[in-house]
Amino acid sequence: MNGIFSRNEAFVALIILGLVLIIGSINPNFFTLGTLYDLLRSSVVMGIFGVGVLMVLVSGGTDISFTAIAAFCTYVTSRYLNSIGFEGSVLVAFLISGAIGVLLGLINAILISSFKLPTLIVTLGTGNMFRGFMLAFIGTKIVTVLPPGMIRFSRTEFFPVTTLIGGTNGLSAAVFVLLAVVPVTWYILNYTMLGRGIYAIGGDRVAAERAGLNINVIQFFIYCYVGFLAGIAGIVHSSLVRTANPFDLVGTELSVIAAVVLGGARITGGHGTILGAILGVFLVIIINNSLIMMGVPSYWQSAVIGMIIILGTSITALQSKRESRVSIVDNQ
Amino acid sequence: MSTHFSSRTPKTRDSLSLSRLLGILRIDNNLLRLLVITVAIFVVMSLLRPHPFLTLRNFRSMSYQFPELGILSIAMMLAMLTGGIDLSVVGTANLAGILAAKLLTTLSPEAAGGHIALLILGAIFVALGIGILCGIFNGFLVAKIGIPPILATLGTMQLYTGIALVITKGYAVLGYLEQFLFIGNGVLWIFPVPLILFVLVAFIFAMVLSKTVFGFYLFMLGTNATAARFSGINNTLVLLKTYLLSGFLAGLAGIIVIARTNSAKADYGTSYVLQAVLVCVLGGINPSGGFGTVSGLVLAILSLQFLSSGFNMLRFSNFFKEFIWGLVLLLVMVINYLSTLYQSRRQLQKTREAIAEVSGGK
Amino acid sequence: MSEDFLVVKNVSKSFAGIQALKKVNLVIRRGEVRCLVGENGSGKSTLIKIIAGVEAPDEGEIIIGGKSFRRLYPIDAIREGIQIIYQDFSLFPNLTAAENLAFNYLLQKKQRSVNWKDVQKIAREAMKNIDVTIDLNRRVEELPVADKQLVAISRALLHNARLIIMDEPTTALTRKEVRSLFQVITKLQREGISVLFVSHKLDEILEISERVTILRNGQNVADGDRSEFDRNKLIFHMTGREIEETRYQYVPRHSSETPLLRVDGLSRQGSFANVSFCVYPGEIVGITGLLGSGRTELAMALFGLKPATRGEIYLNGKHIHIRNVQDAIRHGIGYVPEDRLTEGLFLPQSIGNNMVASVIARLKKKMGIIDPQKRDHHIERWIKTLKIVTPSPTLPVRSLSGGNQQRVVLAKWLTTNPKVLILNGPTVGVDIGSKTDIHHIIRNLAQEGIGAVIISDDIPEIIQNCNRILLMRRGRIVEEFSGDQITEEELARKMIGGDGSEPVSSEMAFV
Known part of the structure; x- marks a missing residue:
C-alpha cells in the first residue's frame, strides 16, 4: 500500500497518456466523449476478465478456462431464457449465468485443490471440456435473437452525445457492470483477510499454510469467483454484440493474461493490483480500437500488441535483474 | 551386524544390478501405462468400427493428419523440458509457411525446368531459416533478457502472427508447384511423406535428448537452473539452442502445413498451441521441466489420433473430441498424481530399507 | 498452575512405515531455555511439527499448560501460546513488514476485514516488544536477513506466546546477529516465556541453554542440565560414537614448488x-x-x-x-557451493546424473554423443571412493541423507579432476x-x-x-x-x- 500508484502502474498510465496524445494529434476526432464511450464499452468484457485473471495470478495460479466458461454460461443462459420465453430483467440472466460460472469454477477448484495439479494444465483441460461439452451436447447454432431483457440492457445508454455522423452515442449500461465489479474485487483484495490471504499464498504458500490459512477454501473462492465473473462477462459480451455465439470469446484468454501482466501482475504470483490490471486492459483496448484512427490498417493490431508485450515484459525483466544486483550489494 | 560384513561386497553388487533393473522398470511404468492406453483405444476402435478403422485407407489418412501436430508438440516439448513453454510455435510455423509460400508464388512463373528443385529448396530454406530466427529471438528474450518463457512467447506469438497478418493483409497465399505439394501429400513406397518426416524428427530428437551432452544439459537445466549454472553449464547457450531448435521444428511444421493444404494463412491452426501442450502433458513431459521422453510423446499423439479417427467413424462431432481430449488430459493428470503419491511412498520406504541394508555392515 | 508448561509424553510417529519418533518425552518448564539437539534425521523437526499441531502423533499425549491434547491442531497450539520461528522465517516476501507482523495476528483473531490503521498499530507494538526499529512499510523481500528474522521474532511475540520454538535460528545470521538474538532470548526468559532452541551447533547450545534434550534416531538419548554436558559428550550422544578431533598436518613437498x-x-x-x-x-x-x-x-x-x-x-x-x-x-577449478540443495544438486535427478553433470562434456564421442561406458565408470568409481551409501546410482539424489548428498556434490567436482x-x-x-x-x-x-x-x-x-x-x-x-x-x-x-x-x-x- 505504498501510495496509490506503484512504479509499474504509473509507467503504464504514462504509456497510455502518450498513446492518447499521439492518436489525438493524428486524429483530433479522438478527443470526443463519443470515443471515450466507445473505448469504455469495448473495455468492459476484457476488464471483467482481467479482474478475474488478476486474482488468479496474484494467488500464484493461471486460468485459461475463463473464456470457455463465459461462452458456456452466456450460451446456455440465453438458450434457456429463450426456451421458457422469459421476458424479465437482465438481472436474471446475470444471476443464472453467474451461477453456472460458479459451478464450472468449482470444477476447476476441486481439481486444483484436491489433486494439487498445476493450474495451467487443469484449466487447459477444463477449458477444452467446457467448450467441447457445450458444442457437442448443447448446440452450435448461434442465438441471434437474445432474450428481451438482454436486448433492453444492450440498448440502455446514459449521457447521450451527438456523434459526427449525426447519430447519438451514449455511455453503455454495460460499463456500469465493470464499475461494480472493480470496486467489489478491489475491496475483497485489499480490505478482507480473504483477499490478503490470496496475496499471502501467492507470496509464500508454505508460510500461509503454517500461519493457519485454509488454502483450499481460498482456492475454492478464487476459482468460483473467477467463474462467476466469467459468467457475468459472458452475458455482457452477448448483449453488446447482440448474439450468443458459442464460438466466441475462446481464443482471447492469452490476450487478457497479457494485458493484466502489462499492468504489473507477476506470473509467479504475489504481485499485482486491480488498478494495474485495468490500466493494462485499457492499453490493449486503446491499441486495438485506435490504430484505425491513426490510419494504421487493422491487420497491424496483433503485431503492435505483440511488440508492446515484449517491450513491457522486457523492461520488467531487466528492472528486476538490476534490482537483484543491487540487493546483493546491500546485503553485505 | 558384523556378520553382514563378510558378505557385503557381493551383496552391494547384487542389489545394484537388481535395483538398476527396477529403476528401468520404474521409468517404464509411465510409458507402459501410456502404451496400454494407446493399445486399448486402438483395440476398442477396431472392435467398434472394424471396417473403416482397420483399413489401409484409414491408416494412410491418419498418417497425414498427425505429423503437423506431432512435430509442433516436439517443439513444445523442448521448451517444456527446460521448464519453459513455447506458445509461439504455431505463429512461427505460419510465418515460416507464409514466407515460403510468398517465395513459391512470386517466383514460380519464371522457374522452369531444372530451377524447380532450386526453388523448392529455396522455399524450404526460407521456412526453416525463419523458424530458426523466430526461435533465436524467443531464446534471446528468455535467456538474455530474462522474461518468463510463457510471457516472452505469448508476446512473440502475437508478434509473429502479426507480422504474418501484415504480410498477407489477412488473406491466404494459395497455389504452389505440384512438386512442392509432394512434401505434404506424397507417398514414398507406402509411407506418406509427412509421416516419414515425423518419424525422422522423433528419432533424431529422441537421440539428441537421451544420448548427447546437449540433451543432458537440457534436462539438468530444466531440473534446477541454478545448480546447472554452478555445475558449469552455460544456461544461456543451452536455452538459446533449445528455442532455436523449437523454432526450427515449427518452421518444418510450417512447410508441411502449406504443402498439405496448398495454402498459407496467418491464423491457421491456432488451437494447435494448446493441443501441443496437451500432447506433451499426456506424454508425461513434466510441465515444470527436467523430465519427459519422446517415446511418451509419440504414444500420446498416437492415442489421440486413434481416438480422433475412431470418433470420426462413430460420427461424433469434432467438439465431442475436444471434450474428450480435455477429459483425458485431466484423467491422466489425476492418475499420475495418485500413482506418484503411492509410488513415492513405496519408493521412499524401499530406499530406506535398502540403505539400511547396505550400510548395515558399518 | 504447574511449573511445567509443555509435556510431551511417549509420542510416536511414523511416516509410510518408517518410525520417525519412538516414545519421545519432553518437558519444558515455564521461563526455561531448552535446547533440542540432534543430527539431521534424528526426529527433531517431526517433534516440532507435532508440538505445532502440523502433524498428528500416532500415539502419546501432549499436555500444554495442564490441558491434555490427543490431537492438536495448529490453531490450538497457537491459542495455547506456542509460536514457532522457522528456519526460513516463514514470512510473505511480497507483503510489507507491517502486514507480515499483523497478518497472523488478525488471522488468529478471526478478523474478516482489514483495517490498515490497526495493521500499523499492531506492527509498531510488535517492534516495541523487542526494542528495535525497522522500516515497516518496506516489503519483506527488500529487507536484509537480520531484519527478516526480527520481523519473525516480533511476530511470534504478538500472540501472548508462552513458548517460542526456534528452529535452527542462527543458520543465516552473522555472529553479531546471533549475539543480539541471544539477548532477545534472555529477555524473553525474564518475562517467563519458555524457549525451545533447536540446533546442532554445539557452541551455541552450550552457551544459551539451561537444559538440553538430545534425540537420536527418533529416541530420547539424553536429557539434563547444561552443566552435565560438554562438547565431547554432546557429540557422543548425538552420533552414538566418539569422534576424535584432530588437526590437519600439511607436509610441504619441495620448498621451491610453484x-x-x-x-x-x-x-x-x-x-x-x-x-x-x-x-x-x-x-x-x-x-x-x-x-x-x-x-x-x-x-x-x-x-x-x-x-x-x-x-x-x-x-x-x-x-x-x-x-x-x-x-x-x-x-x-571446482566449487562446492554454500547451498547444497539449490546450488549444488539436481534433487529429483539420479545420483549418477548429478555426479557427471560437470564432466559430461569431456565424455563425448562424435557429434556430442555421450560415451556411456566412460560415464558409468566415473559414477561407479566415485561412489566407491567416496563411500556413498546407496543401493543404486539411478535413484534420485533426493533419497540420500545430507552427508551422502554432499559427497555427491564432491564427486561432481572430483570427476573433473x-x-x-x-x-x-x-x-x-x-x-x-x-x-x-x-x-x-x-x-x-x-x-x-x-x-x-x-x-x-x-x-x-x-x-x-x-x-x-x-x-x-x-x-x-x-x-x-x-x-x-x-x-x-x-x-x-x-x-x-x-x-x-x-x-x-x-x-x-x-x-
Missing part, C-alpha cells in the same frame, strides 16, 4: 579489494570472516560466477583469465558423523596434491582442517595464521575484529 593457485591484487567493485594469496599443492587454506566480509564473493570470483574486475590469477604459475564458470572448470577445489561451507547442514567423513575426504584429496580452499565461519572446522587461515574483513584479507598456532577463542575474537559492527558498504564505496 603455487598451484596464486591470486594477486584481486578486486571486485563492492565485494572485495586487493586480495592476494597462494595455495600450494597439498595445502588446505581456510578463508574465514563474518557473513558479508566478502569471503563468498571471493570464492564466486575465483569460480567465475561473478568475475573479478581487477587483479591477476595464476594457476601453476600460468596467468589465466576467469570470465565465467566454463573458464574456471577448464582450468581445473580439479587442481584447486573451493569448498564454501562444506559441512553446513551435514550431521556430525558425515562431517568428519567429509573432512577426511578433503584431507585425503589435499594429500594427493589438490589445493583445497575451505570457506567457512565454522571456527572448529577451519582450525582443524586448514594448515593456513586467511581472515577477511570488509572485503580485504586482514590477517594470516598458521593452523596450529591459533586457538578457537583467538580466531573467534579476531573474526569480530574491532567491534565488527560497521556495515561493509561505507568502506567498500572506495574500493
